[in-house]
Amino acid sequence: MSEHNEIDRVSGRSTTGHEWDGIKELNTPLPRWWVLTFYATIIWAIGYWVVYPAWPLVSGYTTGLFQYSTRASVATDLADLEKLRGEKMAVLGNASLADIEKDPALLALARARGKTVFADNCAPCHGSGGAGAKGYPNLNDDDWLWGGSLDQIMQTIQFGARSGHAKTHEGQMLAFGRDGVLKKDEIVTVANYVRSLSGLSTAPKFDPAAGKKIFTENCTSCHGDNAKGNPELGAPNLTDQIWLYGSDEETLVETITNGRAGVMPAWVGRLDPVTVKALAVYVHSLGGGK
């Protein structure tokens, strides 16, 4: 406020000395309650500093009288949530997988639970919507290395693939090239043959009969006589349109030369049984289940 205040000619009151476009501001004091309220807020703020964590120190901060901490309050909230969730999840725990899918309310519950768990645990590999990526199966399609029924999905989630768990899925694509079983030109030939199985184009000089021979001698034990794969061994169907690592000749040559052995971790000790159940239902309901 200026030291040298004017008196307003008309009202006879002092002005604050502020002027805008020739209009001067009268010095109209605030009502008492207003001023008192203002002081009260200041006192309140001081009380707040004392009671709650407020001031940063060199290493740490003032913790306040109540020992309040946001971390502790989050922990309490989480515990409450777990309790609430436990009650709801018990219902899922008691129902069979098939029953859950038949009951709209249970299905919605399982899907909701499954969705968040999926986002937390599975999305890093399979993508937030389960769309997968090269080497990580798309869970929305109908091609399943280890089977796509509810039970099979649940089994895979529980024990994983090549995870090291005693009950895990085992079986791998051998490294035919690296191990010297097949020679380079044989690999190219069989790669072309495999492409022809699902109607893809082949190299001009490709000899189908030779390809078939190499395939029959080396591959049918896992992929089957008709090349339709074997879920017991995680051997993919080679006649369909879906390729986990890619279907171009170069990729196939790489696959046959060095083999493939993607790993899916076992979730059995990391997620509780009901959560795994919800996850299985969720993944099945993505649409690719059988």
Place this chain on the structure above:
Amino acid sequence: MNKPVSPDELTTDEDGPLYAPRKKVYPQSVSGRFRSIKWRLMAVCLGVYYLLPFVRWHRGLGAPDQAVLIDFPSRRFYFFFIELWPQEVYYFTGLLVLAAFALFLMNALGGRIWCGYLCPQTVWTDLFYAVERLVEGDRRAQMKADAGPMTVKRAGRRALKHAIWLMIAWWTGGAWVLYFADAPTLVRDLATLQAPVIAYVWIAMLTASTYLLAGYMREQVCVYMCPWPRIQAALTDEWALNVTYKYDRGEPRCSVKKAFDIRSLGEKAGDCIDCNQCVAVCPTGIDIRDGAQLGCIQCGLCIDACDAVMTKVSRKTGLIGYDNDINIQRRVAGKQEIFKPVRARTVVYASLITVVCAVMLYALMSRTLLDVNVLHDRNPIAVRLSDGAIRNGYTLRFLNKRGFDRVIAIDVDGPADAKLHVIGADSVTPDRPMIVLGRDTTTELRVLVTAPFDEKAEKSVPVTFRVTDIGLGEVASATDHFVLP
């Protein structure tokens, strides 16, 4: 006008006090036309407020039978025959728009009549004043008592006043929570201490705010806290009727006797006898004779007071009345008074109100009771199956706003040969999935549409989901796109 200030008086080194102590207002009781209008409006407002939660409205099994209910847990709003869902909040937007235009229209016609007659602050303050006068006496008695020492009798009266005030405040806060749960049940639960804690918290908060605002803050709410006086000042025009002191008729003020003398000399004497009655009754403590001002809430009590005085001195009433400056100028110029309620401004407001009402009414009448929304999967946006076919996933959300369960069938119009699969739907009807929608609920389902891959097809074709109520034949639909990878 104030006397001119000499130039050497024009500066000061003093800043003045930091705050202005409040001057207590002791409005005097008054009776008359506007006072009785105010009493009646008060009775209506309070009656509606306190009784509405107890009005019943039958809606069928399982639905609440309270006429007006804001049901937070199940997220429904009931207003007589209207039931609104959260996604229909635009009705509230409509109501707010309507309220704003109604306020504008009132303002264009009669200034701040909202403030003077209907505003809750006015209604409750008026009620609190009535209690105060009943217990502590009228203006004079109160002023005298406040100036004198505190006696036992006075302390007793004051305690009684605060007790009644608190009771009204408590009743006010109590009525508020009844709008959020079944009123009779809640009253019983409150009495037996079974009600949820939040109900008691709200009652406590509203009791405190009613007591403070109506008992202590009073006119200060209107003068310092309320934004409406500022807004309305920008909205008003020269035709709006405001409580006005007709200075053309009142000035110069002089006593009855002096006026008689002046008039007998053939000169003009004003009708105002400077009795200050208009000031004494004013609940905001202003002098309306200073002209239109922010403190005036247009309650019309000064009109009643002055009319009574004018009648007593056998002069024409209406020295203070709903008038405007235009008419004062016209009377001074010897012209006829005119009142123009129909002006561009009022016509525009009235038509806007009509339009908003019509739109809302239409929306309410054509409100669908079966609805479906669709959300396309974003990741993946399309899936290729092992046989080469393309599949898109969607989330369908169904809204059944009826009070009973119903069975619906879902059909899809999309790409050629599209097949529909509803996860969790009845497997008995695979070609035309059917599901049961619970009453008054939303149901969310995952739906897959599969179509053969056609190289020449467009990258994206519209897909429409049609939902048919098997029993009633009601139909709803939603459209999205079917895309190729």
